[in-house]
Amino acid sequence: MPMKWISVLLLLQLSGHFSPGSCGKVLVWPTEYSHWINMKTILDALVQRGHEVTVLTSSASILVDPNKPSAIQFEIFPTSLTKDDFEDILMRLTSKWTYMPKYTFWTYFSLIQDNILEYFDCIQKLCKDAVLNKNLMRKLQESRFDVVLADPSGPCGELLAELLKIPFVYSLRFSFGYTIEKYSGGLPFPPSYVPIVLSELSDQMTFMERVKNMMYVLYFDFWFQAFSEKWDQLYSEALGRPTTLFELMRKAEIWFIRTYWDFEFPRPLLPHFQFVGGLHCKPAKPLPKEMEEFVQSSGENGIVVFSLSMVVTNMTEERANVIASALAQVPQKVIWRYDSKIPDTLGPNTQLYKWIPQNDLLGHPKTKAFITHGGANGIYEAIYHGIPMVGLPMFADQPDNIAHMKTKGAAVRLDFNTISSTDLLNALKTVINDPLYKENAMKLSRIHHDQPVKPLDRTVFWIEFVMRHKGAKHLRPAALDLTWVQYHSLDVIGFLLACVATATFVITKCVLFCCRKFLKTGKKKKRE
Amino acid sequence: MPMKWISVLLLLQLSGHFSPGSCGKVLVWPTEYSHWINMKTILDALVQRGHEVTVLTSSASILVDPNKPSAIQFEIFPTSLTKDDFEDILMRLTSKWTYMPKYTFWTYFSLIQDNILEYFDCIQKLCKDAVLNKNLMRKLQESRFDVVLADPSGPCGELLAELLKIPFVYSLRFSFGYTIEKYSGGLPFPPSYVPIVLSELSDQMTFMERVKNMMYVLYFDFWFQAFSEKWDQLYSEALGRPTTLFELMRKAEIWFIRTYWDFEFPRPLLPHFQFVGGLHCKPAKPLPKEMEEFVQSSGENGIVVFSLSMVVTNMTEERANVIASALAQVPQKVIWRYDSKIPDTLGPNTQLYKWIPQNDLLGHPKTKAFITHGGANGIYEAIYHGIPMVGLPMFADQPDNIAHMKTKGAAVRLDFNTISSTDLLNALKTVINDPLYKENAMKLSRIHHDQPVKPLDRTVFWIEFVMRHKGAKHLRPAALDLTWVQYHSLDVIGFLLACVATATFVITKCVLFCCRKFLKTGKKKKRE
Incomplete structure (x- = not known):
């Protein structure tokens, strides 16, 4: 029974659903x-x-x-x-x-x-x-x-x-x-x-x-x-x-x-x-020639794409070296968006770029993993192309975004300020070699693509x-x-409780009054 | 800037958006x-x-x-x-x-x-x-x-x-x-x-x-x-x-x-x-020949479509006469789905049918109003074609449905069991002659048609x-x-209130203890 969901999307796109008005x-x-x-x-x-x-x-x-x-x-x-x-x-x-x-x-x-x-x-x-x-x-x-x-x-x-x-x-x-x-x-x-x-x-x-x-x-x-x-x-x-x-x-x-x-x-x-x-997500376009050659040179191991927030530019040398040293140890080729002093520990498998076509790289069939700061835009590009992630969240919603991806089984989370090379290396190995991560990322991708519009x-x-x-x-x-009180029906609840309390009070008083009356009559009769 | 919304829908329909899989x-x-x-x-x-x-x-x-x-x-x-x-x-x-x-x-x-x-x-x-x-x-x-x-x-x-x-x-x-x-x-x-x-x-x-x-x-x-x-x-x-x-x-x-x-x-x-x-709504199809001729004979006054629930068949003679007499007085022609004894007060402008193509009639350009019991299906056909309604709700959600249409200004509501001919006549005149009702019905129709899918x-x-x-x-x-208690966070609120109460209690005790200590020391010093 499985249907080609992609056809639905393509047909919709081609149909002129929103023709120029x-x-x-x-x-x-x-x-x-x-x-x-x-x-x-x-x-x-x-x-x-x-x-x-x-x-x-x-x-x-x-x-x-x-x-x-x-x-x-x-x-x-x-x-x-x-x-x-x-x-x-x-x-x-x-x-x-x-x-x-x-x-x-x-x-x-x-x-x-x-x-x-x-x-x-x-x-x-x-x-x-x-x-x-x-x-x-x-x-x-x-x-x-x-x-x-x-x-x-x-x-x-x-x-x-x-x-x-x-x-x-x-x-x-x-x-x-x-x-x-x-x-x-x-x-x-x-x-x-x-x-x-x-x-x-x-x-x-x-x-x-x-x-x-x-x-x-x-x-x-x-x-x-x-x-x-x-x-x-x-x-x-x-x-x-x-x-x-x-x-x-x-x-x-x-x-x-x-x-x-x-x-x-x-x-x-x-x-x-x-x-x-x-x-903002879209299918990948072909990479620039030189980049494509580097990606192809990775063979069966494929590549890792690495990009941190463009807002954070002042990474310390120490952090850069820790990261570069981890990257140097993976069998994959690595494309790293980085615009600072070249780290001493940089491996021959890693290439630095001031800017990368991130979406095109994530959509490349050779891409195995994405190291990201966890911005919502980047996360969505990874979801779109079904790429598992290693998250190094920095600020704003980034830790939260990575936490979501971790819960959904498509990411491993690390702390940018404290990770060692081994931590990053292990995380990369996990998301690349454990098929569950790829499976979960692909599941998210299918959910993303399979919408009516x-x-x-x-x-x-x-x-x-x-x-x-x-x-x-x-x-x-x-x-x-509505006011906050009205929205939460607090006035209505208060009113109904007051009604119940009043009714209880009146009934109790009546019962007590009747009891007393009855007892008095009883005593009088006894005396007689 | 107004756009032809209908084109969006038609294009979508024609596009094969959901091609057979x-x-x-x-x-x-x-x-x-x-x-x-x-x-x-x-x-x-x-x-x-x-x-x-x-x-x-x-x-x-x-x-x-x-x-x-x-x-x-x-x-x-x-x-x-x-x-x-x-x-x-x-x-x-x-x-x-x-x-x-x-x-x-x-x-x-x-x-x-x-x-x-x-x-x-x-x-x-x-x-x-x-x-x-x-x-x-x-x-x-x-x-x-x-x-x-x-x-x-x-x-x-x-x-x-x-x-x-x-x-x-x-x-x-x-x-x-x-x-x-x-x-x-x-x-x-x-x-x-x-x-x-x-x-x-x-x-x-x-x-x-x-x-x-x-x-x-x-x-x-x-x-x-x-x-x-x-x-x-x-x-x-x-x-x-x-x-x-x-x-x-x-x-x-x-x-x-x-x-x-x-x-x-x-x-x-x-x-x-x-x-x-x-x-279930769809564009109107042409009416049967005899019915179309009757509809066309209404001239500029147009027609009223009248259909009550197919579940209710045992309408009393008295109710049927009250209704027929009201219908006889409108300048419109009336098409009434009715399968019982012909009312004595039936006017020459009213034709009875055991079954009517309700959707095709509501979509006919001559149709001015719809008298309905207010079933959700019928209401939606009226919305689809932008027809104002007179509601005679009977059971289940019908009174509620008519209440919704009344609030949205597209219907007048009457009580089937108690209305007089004048009530029905006035209601019909109102929804047909007051342009607000038609306007509101058309507004609902536009909302209905203007959806992405x-x-x-x-x-x-x-x-x-x-x-x-x-x-x-x-x-x-x-x-x-979650359980009901968990869903409403009652356990969490209880816990937090208990924490606040405990903290208040401990702090109060401490303050009181310190005060007493201070007072005792003061008294001792005074005595000395």
Whole structure:
């Protein structure tokens, strides 16, 4: 009975399922680095479908490369921040997070939270520079956009949409503690089986793990309430009426979450949430000639692809040597994206590249394993091509991503700061030689490919839906109009308990009254 | 920017998105009447895709028509029940439910629950006759089916699948109080904004409505626990080990719910739930010649289509006259599906038919309104073609369905047992002459048509997915392995409260001890 699932996907792709329609106008409020890489895939698809895409970004933005020709338009607004300021803040945050000894989560999160808040202050400054820039806002008003596409991990998109009176949609990997998804999306996260992001837990938790998960929930709930206050002020000022960040975020028409059930543990969703993980993945293209020759020279042993986050550039010599020495001992050829001093222990089987075509390498039939920092984009490329992983997670959701892959049996996890050469060597041997890892990676790959509609097509469909219907109000849960007390039915439970208590009290009083009356009559009769 | 959404759907349909693949073997445990009509659409689609479909049903089944040629195979097992017994039980239930004065829900549900339990006893007898029939079970074992498709509103499919050791999927409109979806599907139903089915509430509830909704939840929770006990016994006996109905039901790979967000109020779902309402809907075909002539004779006024449940046949003469008299007064022509004594008040504008091509009539450009009992299938045909409704709900989910359409502004609701001719006349005039009703019906129609994949294709895709992958375990929420206490984190909350209480107690004791010590020392010093 087995069917060729790939044919379904190919047919869908070839069918013109989303044939070019009339042109819409999309305004984009993006976030930097890997967020941008993912979002750009959506923008390219929108452009290809004939839509006009304008990315609103500041003069301090790192993602804008004016030398690269692109059909995407960029509206660049001035800010007193410089590219260097912005890059410096990001680098300090990611480096501190990466190279910090991993005490407990509470310790290290409290140590980096100042850097996180500094980053958000910076985003807030950019937002202020955009929305209070009258000329810019007039220009945007006149452009008559149909929809705003924003990444809520750097807020402002919702405020722009409110000012321009147009609907908006979100693309999001995660917010700290899923607080934004919960309080602005209305998504339920039962802490009994939904591990909070950054907890590195799975959906099968022991009692103490569930206690830990609950504490994460409480911690982030308080943390985020405090965080949002600053934004409430700016948003109220910009709109000229009291409002809050969460209130505006609640108006999002569709939430595109950058995961799917190949990666995520099954959990409740809502009709206006679309899980579109891996939308940037695509079949491998041929490698550059010199690289292909090196890959082919690996023979039956195949190759290992190794790439850490492009944000982390300052790897110490000691770490580089530990890694290079492990790589030198595997029978595979190794392709390592690395842009620093050449390690002394580098083996002849390892080639260093400043940049690698990662997706094409992962899709190469010779590739046996992927050593990765565990960014969601890279993980998805490995899932797409069914490649087992060795994870050296560094910051943000990376430890969590690797924990997911480990639970699903497709990765081994190591600690970048403390591993020895032997650890890395053993991990590599395990994922390459134990067939279970390949099997599990292939299983995830099959799940990823076997969807009724490809994630990118689904994303484009719903963005176009919002443009066609000027929103997607029919998907909006009424939960978003309830207070916390109402949502959890605490007022109703209180009322019903009060009714039961009153009824019990009245009945008891009546019974006691009757008993006393009866006893009195009895005594009187006895006396008579 | 508006796009022709219909083109997306047509292209998808024409594209061969689901091209015929290798053949799978599907075993079906169906439910009668409208449930069967809906399920048959899925079975026909599966047959068309090259799969072998076998419907397992008893000799008492009403749905099997041996005179109708069909590519669907029927495996009919003997039972001591007769068609008449079965029909009689169903008729008694539906008639009592329909013609009962509608006191409060509690009164009438308690009056009909004996009939409901009688119906389930009957289903249980059929189930027993199937699973304890050794020859039949051996035959089914040897047939090596790939998947069971069942309607859990008549249990047994899950037991068959367990005995045959194959995965199963569900097609379901609703269970009483959503108890099956909640306790076997793991679906959250926050009573604060998800109105319980049969409550006739919307998602925007006042405080007292939320109280009412909560009481429905509690009522059905207790009701269903009691109901399931009988089944637990049968299931344990058949499997030779202690088990429960809910335990087996929890193994469902995919749940196809026969509604969508055109009909339903947005509420939480889970990855293994697919909302496929209206999968049976299709474009209208031309009408029979005589009927088309009658329709065309209506001129600009157009026609009204009128059809009540095929289960309710014994309409009183008095009710028929009230209805006919109202219909006689509208300027439209009326097509009425009616199979009883011709009412005296029947107008010349009204034609009676024993059977009507309902979908083709609703899709006719002359159709202005639909008078319906509010069955989910009929409602979906009206949504599909964008026709406003007058609802005369009778039993089961019909009052709820009409309540949904009323809230969405596409229907007026009347009480079948008490309406006067004027009520019906006014209602008809309202939905035909107030353009808002047509507008809202068209809005629902647009929502229905504008999906990335048509509901029937989605259903077939996921059934084939389960056959291809021998299940869909990656979609199964871990919630299904938790107890009620664990799911609601009551143990964790208890533990954390105990920790806080202990810490408070110890700290208070310490402070008091220190205070006393300090005071004693102070007094001593004073004395000295």
